[in-house]
Amino acid sequence: MPTVSMNVNGEAVSGEVEARTLLVQFLREQLRLTGTHVGCDTSQCGACVVHVNGVSAKSCTMLAVQCADAEVTTIEGLADGDDLHPMQEAFRDNHGLQCGFCTPGMIMSALDLARRNSTPSEQEVRDWLEGNICRCTGYHNIVKSIMAGARAMAAVRGG
């Protein structure tokens, strides 16, 4: 079985994987980073979104071996100790989650948008979320969270 090495949340990791092992399986089953979820088998729901080399990607649709030597960030890598990332704070402050299952993917996807556009409009947020499904919130408060989170991130950068 091939060995794959990558950097996950700032730590060098490596492990033996089958050629067919998906990135999400490597993260969840070998690294026990279970914050990244699987909600479908057709790359639609976005519960599995992580960042690969700084860009959001669906970890159910990448092989682990594709991520050799890559920088991978998961939901577990966002907070700095007890200090939440501004986007995490925004989801809590705006009730942007209910059951929490889609939330890691939503937050990781939102971060990518916020880095590209620090003041997204409601329509821009809604369009961006095309690849993330939530069944609980009706999106109303997720959209609010992301708009607030993007502004908070810009404020942190500005400060």
Next chain:
Amino acid sequence: MPKDGIGASVKRKEDYRFITGQGAYTDDIDRPGQSYAVFVRSPHAHARIASVNTAAATAMPGVVKILTGADYAADGLGGLPCGWQVTGKDGPMVEPAHPPLVADCVRHVGDQVAVVIANSAAEARDAAEAVVVDYQPLPATASIETAMAAGAPQVHDEAPGNLCYDWEIGDKADVDAVFAGAHHVTRIELVNNRLVPNAIEPRAAIAEYDRATREYTLYTTSQNPHVIRLLMGAFVLQLPEHRLRVVAPDVGGGFGSKIFHYAEEAVLTWAAAKVARPIKWTAERSESFVTDAHGRDHVTIAELALDVDGKFLGLKVDTKANMGAYLSTFAPCVPTYLYATLLAGQYTTPKIWCGVQAVFTHTVPVDAYRGAGRPEATFVIERIVETAAREMGLDPAELRRRNFVPSDAFPYQTPVALVYDSGDYEGTLAAALAAADYDGFAARQAEAEARGKLRGIGLSAYIEACGIAPSAVAGSLGARAGLYECGEVRVHPTGSVTFFTGAHSHGQGHETTFAQIIAERLGVDIDAVEVVHGDTAKIPFGMGTYGSRSLAVGGSALSRALDKIETKAKRIAAHLMEASETDIEFSDGQFTVAGTDKSVGFGDVALTAYVPHNYPIEELEPGLDETAFYDPANFTFPAGCHVCEVEVDPETGRVEIVNFAASDDFGNVINPMIVEGQVHGGIVQGVGQALLEGCVYGEDGQLATGSYMDYTMPRADDVPSFAVSTRTTPCPHNPLGVKGCGEAGAIAAPAAVMNAVHHALGSRGVSRIDMPATPVRVWRALNAA
């Protein structure tokens, strides 16, 4: 009032673990030595099983064991039980056997035939592919229409004509007489489309057996672990309840689909003792589509009789409901006691008759899905009322006003069994119309017309019945379970509190809402309160969460337990302050003696209860830990009005929701932020039903919409933001005055959206369009009209 008490939009206590990726959902749990299960499922809708050959599969790498329907049958265990027996005109419903593993005949695509257990999930999947099942395909029937046709393929021999029951409520002759004298009769036919619940967390389970203690543990994605323990232990596997633990940890959404006792739970638990290792199973989404109970699926003809002033005289409703291939746990009560009994809606309609024929088909079982019967009832009522208004040239809001149950008429006995507790239907209508700028619609319509777009506005004045109860009444109607809830308040020596509830949170925010009630009542800091749910080893008992019951029933149990805590704490405080018990007052966490400056804090009383040195030990047990079971006296009746405005592009048939406003009466509100979130989510599930979602079976029983590629889930760009608000008439019969809010959006929204769509298309001569009103359907209807 403490800042985190009743009525405050407290940020949720549970959120930290979810936003940091530290939730513990079933699939996140690994047990030592765990093996993995994959189910072999029928690709046919209906087939006889000639043989199952597992020889090649058993020899594959990593395979631990393969068990078939024949193995299950050989152990002489039970089938999956149905929890509600409906008695129809001709006697009790037909209740066919529902084996967890099928040995002889498969009856829907996805029916489970065998389970493969291996050292890894991949090895189990590979070996499952190698199990050879010799199927002899038989003719199938998937729709209500074909299942009821003469000569239709039979799903079960014991159900001739595929009829499960033929049930009615009301006196048909009585209602017919009213129609004979009516000024106007409105008649509609409609389909309530079949839906797939699609909680984003797929179902999963881990079962294990400890040979040393002879204890079974099942981790499962359930809304009601105690119910699963009872059904599986007592009826299916016949295991001793005291050695069976069911844990429902973090659960990623339910919407009803995780109420039911599923085959996989029983098969895994049964198999765990045979392999003496934990076994884990996680559904793939495509597997969820063919195994999770579906929702709705009604075909209905309704007629409304009105007098010359638009007063409703009578309503006749004839409904056929699809049960699927087997009776899921609560399926039979959904199109009867949760549907027909709601057909009075918010109106004083004096005479109502409803007949319901439930039929078997070769499809996935149908059961409760968010709203369960009440969205179907609301859709019938609000579509026919809106249609009647248009036919009679009356403003739909005005026609509703003329027929509302007046706010001074409560308690109000409807002709279909229920007694409404409280409400202000004029109030919620007025608030919703104001939020929607109903009066400004004509100008917006004209403006849209100038742009070549068709605008419509639609109302839905809904009522629902939540917190199904009381147990004795439900039992007399066929329920095979109690409908109370249980809660235990454990005050620790230091004054912090753990609340153990039989309700289950899978997104509803119980860890916050229940903590707010405790903070309010005991005057403790909300951070000193922990809410525990979802584990039969920790919680005395519980019926779980469904039917918007958690607060109305579970919160009432909490309230009763807090009453007991307060009573006992007052006796301790009286002893400490050498005062009479009757003189003790309690507020903001302080016990005081009326008319004096003596006081003692709640924490001191708690400590005294556990360190009883100065204590009335001969009259009072030590400790401060109380349990209450609460069985409601009646349903609660949340109600309100939702208004939807749409714009249709006649060139493409696309329907855009341009405005959506709601005014809901949920009784007293504990956490407005959480309540609004529940309404938002419900509305989008309702919008999904109206415009996007439709479960499609081919006539051969193959599921055509078996993934998110084919079944249209609402996305963020399909919906707008919403204007929601609440108005309160407290529930008069439960201690918190609460009614429940979890299902309202899904109940109200489909009719509001479809009334708006029909309004928009009415000017072009379109009189009927079924859900989901997809662009192709709308475009075809416009071009056929």
